[in-house]
Amino acid sequence: RVFTRLPLVKMIYSSIKDLIGAFVGDKKGFxxxxxxxxxxxxxxxxxxxxxxxxxxxxxxxxxxxxxxxxxxxxxxxxxxxxxxxxxxxxxxxxxxxxxxxxxxxxxx
Structure with missing residues (x-):
């Protein structure tokens, strides 16, 4: 999780995590x-x-x-x-x- 401290990496990581969560998570976005x-x-x-x-x-x-x-x-x-x-x-x-x-x- 050290890499998530870098602003650009954190933004990309959280975007991908949110996108995956939109399909399969509790907070389905689609x-x-x-x-x-x-x-x-x-x-x-x-x-x-x-x-x-x-x-x-x-x-x-x-x-x-x-x-x-x-x-x-x-x-x-x-x-x-x-x-x-x-x-x-x-x-x-x-x-x-x-x-x-x-x-x-x-x-x-």
């Missing part, structure tokens, strides 16, 4: 799947997971944090969108993540 409207005028949507509902600590009280996983990759993008632009999806989070990561090929 349990609220949503459909995000890219813009109010657009009919284009993306599938993601709300990771934080309250962003008051960064001055964005009317916004939510949504993680957008990428297909065939263990990467993704975090976007901040108005709460009105998301619609909760009534699907199992694990099934939806498998669907996204497989590029839409896997369906359980």
């Amino acid at each position: 349990n609220m799947p949503v459909l995000v409207s890219i813009s109010p005028e657009s009919k284009i949507h993306v599938i993601g997971f709300v990771t934080k509902k309250n962003l008051e600590n960064i001055g964005l009280s009317d916004m939510v944090a949504v993680y957008l996983p990428q297909s065939y990759n263990f990467a993704g993008n975090l976007i901040i969108v108005p709460k009105e632009q998301i619609r909760p999806l009534d699907v199992d989070s694990s099934d939806l993540m498998a669907f996204i990561v497989s590029g839409g090929i896997t369906s359980r």
Whole structure:
């Protein structure tokens, strides 16, 4: 644990630890799947997971944090969108993540 005293190493370590915990820990972070409207005028949507509902600590009280996983990759993008632009999806989070990561090929 000596390496966690280094600021950069600590940041990377805690980020990876939090990401793993989001899938398997008590504080699962990918349990609220949503459909995000890219813009109010657009009919284009993306599938993601709300990771934080309250962003008051960064001055964005009317916004939510949504993680957008990428297909065939263990990467993704975090976007901040108005709460009105998301619609909760009534699907199992694990099934939806498998669907996204497989590029839409896997369906359980």
